[in-house]
Amino acid sequence: xxxxxxxxxxxxxxxxxxxxxxxxxxxxxxxxxxxxxxxxxxxxxxxxxxxxxxxxxxxxxxxxxxxxxxxxxxxxxxxxxxxxxxxxxxxxxxxxxxxxxxxxxxxxxxxxxxxxxxxxxxxxxxxxxxxxxxxxxxxxxxxxxxxxxxxxxxxxxxxxxxxxxxxxxxxxxxxxxxxxxxxxxxxxxxxxxxxxxxxxxxxxxxxxxxxxxxxxxxxxxxxxxxxxxxxxxxxxxxxxxxxxxxxxxxxxxxxxxxxxxxxxxxxxxxxxxxxxxxxxxxxxxxxxxxxxxxxxxxxxxxxxxxxxxxxxxxxxxxxxxxxxxxxxxxxxxxxxxxxxxxxxxxxxxxxxxxxxxxxxxxxxxxxxxxxxxxxxxxxxxxxxxxxxxxxxxxxxxxxxxxxxxxxxxxxxxxxxxxxxxxxxxxxxxxxxxxxxxxxxxxxxxxxxxxxxxxxxxxxxxxxxxxxxxxxxxxxxxx
Amino acid sequence: xxxxxxxxxxxxxxxxxxxxxxxxxxxxxxxxxxxxxxxxxxxxxxxxxxxxxxxxxxxxxxxxxxxxxxxxxxxxxxxxxxxxxxxxxxxxxxxxxxxxxxxxxxxxxxxxxxxxxxxxxxxxxxxxxxxxxxxxxxxxxxxxxxxxxxxxxxxxxx
Numbered sequence: 001x002x003x004x005x006x007x008x009x010x011x012x013x014x015x016x017x018x019x020x021x022x023x024x025x026x027x028x029x030x031x032x033x034x035x036x037x038x039x040x041x042x043x044x045x046x047x048x049x050x051x052x053x054x055x056x057x058x059x060x061x062x063x064x065x066x067x068x069x070x071x072x073x074x075x076x077x078x079x080x081x082x083x084x085x086x087x088x089x090x091x092x093x094x095x096x097x098x099x100x101x102x103x104x105x106x107x108x109x110x111x112x113x114x115x116x117x118x119x120x121x122x123x124x125x126x127x128x129x130x131x132x133x134x135x136x137x138x139x140x141x142x143x144x145x146x147x148x149x150x151x152x153x154x155x156x157x158x159x160x161x162x163x164x165x166x167x168x169x170x171x172x173x174x175x176x177x178x179x180x181x182x183x184x185x186x187x188x189x190x191x192x193x194x195x196x197x198x199x200x201x202x203x204x205x206x207x208x209x210x211x212x213x214x215x216x217x218x219x220x221x222x223x224x225x226x227x228x229x230x231x232x233x234x235x236x237x238x239x240x241x242x243x244x245x246x247x248x249x250x251x252x253x254x255x256x257x258x259x260x261x262x263x264x265x266x267x268x269x270x271x272x273x274x275x276x277x278x279x280x281x282x283x284x285x286x287x288x289x290x291x292x293x294x295x296x297x298x299x300x301x302x303x304x305x306x307x308x309x310x311x312x313x314x315x316x317x318x319x320x321x322x323x324x325x326x327x328x329x330x331x332x333x334x335x336x337x338x339x340x341x342x343x344x345x346x347x348x349x350x351x352x353x354x355x356x357x358x359x360x361x362x363x364x365x366x367x368x369x370x371x372x373x374x375x376x377x378x379x380x381x382x383x384x385x386x387x388x389x390x391x392x393x394x395x396x397x398x399x400x401x402x403x404x405x406x407x408x409x410x411x412x413x414x415x416x417x418x419x420x421x422x423x424x425x426x427x428x429x430x431x432x433x434x435x436x437x438x439x440x441x442x443x444x445x446x447x448x449x450x451x452x453x454x455x456x457x458x459x460x461x462x463x464x465x466x467x468x469x470x471x472x473x474x475x476x477x478x
Numbered sequence: 479x480x481x482x483x484x485x486x487x488x489x490x491x492x493x494x495x496x497x498x499x500x501x502x503x504x505x506x507x508x509x510x511x512x513x514x515x516x517x518x519x520x521x522x523x524x525x526x527x528x529x530x531x532x533x534x535x536x537x538x539x540x541x542x543x544x545x546x547x548x549x550x551x552x553x554x555x556x557x558x559x560x561x562x563x564x565x566x567x568x569x570x571x572x573x574x575x576x577x578x579x580x581x582x583x584x585x586x587x588x589x590x591x592x593x594x595x596x597x598x599x600x601x602x603x604x605x606x607x608x609x610x611x612x613x614x615x616x617x618x619x620x621x622x623x624x625x626x627x628x629x630x631x632x633x634x635x636x
Contacts, residue, residue, distance in 0.1 A: 113603065296603065425602035428572040436569070446605045453604035470573060477575035478558050 004064045004073070008105050011061075011125030015054035023049050063124055065134050067141075070110060072122040082121055086135075086142040088112045090271050090297040093120070094132050094264040101262075108132050111297035113448075120297075136266060140250070165248040165325030167311055169241065173288070177313035178241070180282035182413075183233035188226055246310050248326050253293070255308060265308060267295055273448050274419045275327060276307065277319060281412040288313045289414075291323055296448045307449075329420055335405045337416070339397030340458060340465050342390075346440065349460045350394075351387030358383035386412065394458050398472055406445060406456050417456055419447055427473045429466055441466035483552040483563070489593045490611040491548050496589055498540040505533035553609050555620055558627075560600060562607055578602045582621045586614075600624075 026046055033039025056076050064071040070089075072082040090113050096106040108127055109120040124131065169177065242259035253272075256264040272293050279289040291314060292307035314322050316334075323330045342350060362376045393409030404424070407416045430442040443466040445456045458466075509529045515521040546566060554561040560579075563571045583599040590596060596617040598609045612620070 425578050425604045426572055426574045426607070428570060430571075431569045433567045433569075446602070448604040470571075474559055474561070474573045474575075477573075478577055 002064065002066050004062050004071070006059070006062050007124050008103070008126040008128070009058075010100065010103060010105055011127075012054060012058045013099075014107070014125035015058050016050065019050050019054050058125075061124070063122070063127075063131075065131065065138070067138055070122060070135060072124075084110060084112060084121060086139040089135075089139055090267070091295060092132060092135055092139075092266045094129075094262075094266075095258075096262040096264075098260050098262075100126060104128060106132070106262075108135075110135065113296045136252075139268075140252075163247050163249050165246075167246040167322065167326075169244045169312060173313040174238075174241070174244075176283075176286055176288055177290070178234050178237040180280065180286060180288070180313075181233050181237055182280045182282065183237070184226065184229035187229040187232065191225055191229070241312060244312060246326070253310070253326055255310065267293065267308065269327065271295065272327065273423045274417050274454075275310075275323065275330060276418075277414075277416040278307075279414040283313075284412075284414060287316050289316060289319060289416075290314075291319060294447060294449045294454060297450070329403060330418055331399055331403070335399045336397055337395030337405055337407050340395055340406070340443075340461055340469070342392075342394040342460050346460045346462075347388060347391035349440075350391040351384055353459075354383040354387030354390070355380065390459075394461070396458060396469075398469070401476055404445070404469065404472075406458060408456065408458060417445075417447075419445060419456070421473070421476055423447055424473060424477065425453070427470050429470055431463070435460075439463040443469055445469070483554050486548065486551055486553070486609070486611055487595060487613050489595060491544050493589050493593060493595065493611060494544045494547065495541060498537045498544070501540065502533065502537035505529075505536060509533045551610070553612075555623070560607075560620070562609060572607060574600055574602060574605075574607055576624050576627045579624050582624050584614075584617050584621060 026042065026049065030039055030042050030046060033042070060074055060076050060079075062073045068085065070082075070084045070086070072080075072084070074080045074082075090111050093109040093111070094106045095109070100106060103126075105126040106129055108122070108124045108131055110122040111120045239259045241257050244255075244257040246253065246255045248254075248269075251269045252266055253269065254264060254266045256262065273296055274294040276292045276294055277289045278292060283289055290309060291311035293310050295308055310326060311319075311322055320331060320333050324332050358379055362379050366373055366376050389412060390409045393407055393414050395407035396405050399405050399418075402421045404419045404421065405416065406419065407414065409415075425446045425448060428444040428446070430444070431440070435441065439462055440460050441463045443458045443461055447454045447456065509526065512521065512526040512529045516523055516526050547564075550564060550566040550569070552563040554563075558577070559573055559575045561571065561573050563569070579600055580603055581601050583601070585597045585599060586595065587597075590611060593611075594614050595611040596614050598612050598617045598620065600607045600609075
């Protein structure tokens with residue numbers, strides 16, 4: 001496939017969809033102004049935007065898969081020529097919308113670690129699956145050949161990579177996973193925000209109406225909205241994680257999922273920046289957690305803030321045993337996280353900070369709406385609990401010379417990071433003058449995550465604890 | 479740490495001083511605009527007064543803090559890592575292994591050029607760290623050292 005090719009004509013649909021997404025108000029204007037002369041004038045513009053432009057932009061995209069690099073040409077007025085050597089590829093993502101399945105076509109996105117914001121370097125809207133397979137084969141060959149001899153030998157001897165590990169969701173874990181999502185909370189907050197945007201007099205009228213209603217009615221109403229939001233996220237997750245499957249072949253991990261759009265992400269093992277175990281409050285009750293891979297590309301952006309979910313729901317005991325077949329450098333059992341901690345008197349400091357942050361908005365709100373006083377006091381109680389939660393969940397330690405484990409608690413979510421030394425970009429210590437007297441320090445470990453930095457911050461450690469990590473990093477990182 | 483901590487070059491204090499007077503100038507111009515708005519469009523007088531207080535106060539504080547800022551800013555360059563340290567009330571210390579450095583940028587405005595200094599920005603795959611001013615020779619030496627290391631150990635890891 002060394003000839004320059006265009007994508008399949010069905011890729012046109014993708015360009016058309018993009019035009020419609022960006023310009024749909026034009027339709028409304030044309031319909032509304034169909035009588036006036038300038039409304040008619042817009043019709044040629046619409047033809048240009050919705051027919052001619054997608055045609056040209058489809059026609060302008062071409063690609064070539066050569067043994068040394070992937071070439072991608074795009075652009076109408078300004079031509080872009082992208083050359084990507086296979087060693088630079090971070091992730092290859094394949095998405096197949098259901099309407100492309102009968103034609104055996106899929107969308108292929110290729111990403112490098114470049115800081116280019118927002119979009120993948122290469123995006124082919126509709127191509128045959130052979131394209132992704134070929135890219136994958138070339139990449140494997142390039143990665144195996146020059147670097148270290150051990151992987152080269154193993155890939156040569158095994159012509160067809162065998163599947164080394166597989167993970168699928170059982171019905172039980174799938175339901176545990178979708179039912180315990182906290183995805184509905186942002187939806188609720190948006191609903192609350194919409195309430196806040198309502199005209200002032202309406203709220204006042206509503207307020208006086210509400211005063212007549214019993215509090216019970218209000219609570220039921222709130223719960224009903226929460227329930228709808230929750231059901232919505234459950235359905236969304238069921239669609240998104242439909243037929244979830246993670247497999248490891250050779251030195252790469254492939255995660256596939258999705259109903260209407262089958263989404264397959266392939267990532268080489270050495271590109272994993274860190275492993276994160278994430279456990280929201282509901283999952284803490286069930287003692288299950290989600291295992292995610294932090295990547296240096298935005299392939300998994302639609303998932304969950306750029307994290308590639310590897311094992312959606314695993315029990316705490318099983319986490320490390322299930323992870324190990326996928327990630328060689330992960331420990332086999334849960335590592336000791338007691339070396340870094342926030343205990344005794346130091347817990348108060350985190351509680352105090354959480355309270356201080358909550359205090360100002362609460363004070364203002366109480367002053368503005370004195371009748372809702374009780375509700376705002378609840379916020380303070382939540383803040384108190386959050387501080388305590390953060391303190392109790394701070395943990396970490398050096399697993400071995402090449403691996404660090406860190407645990408944090410934010411917003412009732414417990415996160416445990418496994419960070420290889422080679423992937424830590426920098427380590428920062430912070431100490432205020434008051435903390436100097438009490439021998440305390442904040443520790444921040446920086447890792448690449450998506451196109452940005454993930455700062456893993458452990459606050460109010462003892463100076464010895466924080467410095468031990470800092471010195472470990474400084475002496476071992478070469 | 480075994481390697482010695484270096485303070486920034488002494489001349490950086492002069493640069494900071496000049497940049498403080500620069501902000502005084504800019505803020506005074508803004509205050510002047512407020513005063514004009516007050517006389518011609520009847521803007522509230524307290525706006526102008528507040529602005530004047532800020533215009534005078536901010537550069538004074540900035541200038542007063544220069545010795546403090548200078549004294550507690552340190553950098554260390556070893557064979558394998560760069561360390562930076564700043565601040566006394568809020569002390570920060572950061573370690574960047576040279577193997578993680580993606581690129582080094584030397585950057586000098588007219589003031590720094592005049593004093594033969596250069597601002598140096600060290601970027602990793604995810605974070606960016608800046609030393610406000612180094613001797614041009616030191617900065618170039620650091621850049622070459624990092625380039626050298628990058629050539630030796632080609633980590634295609636990120």
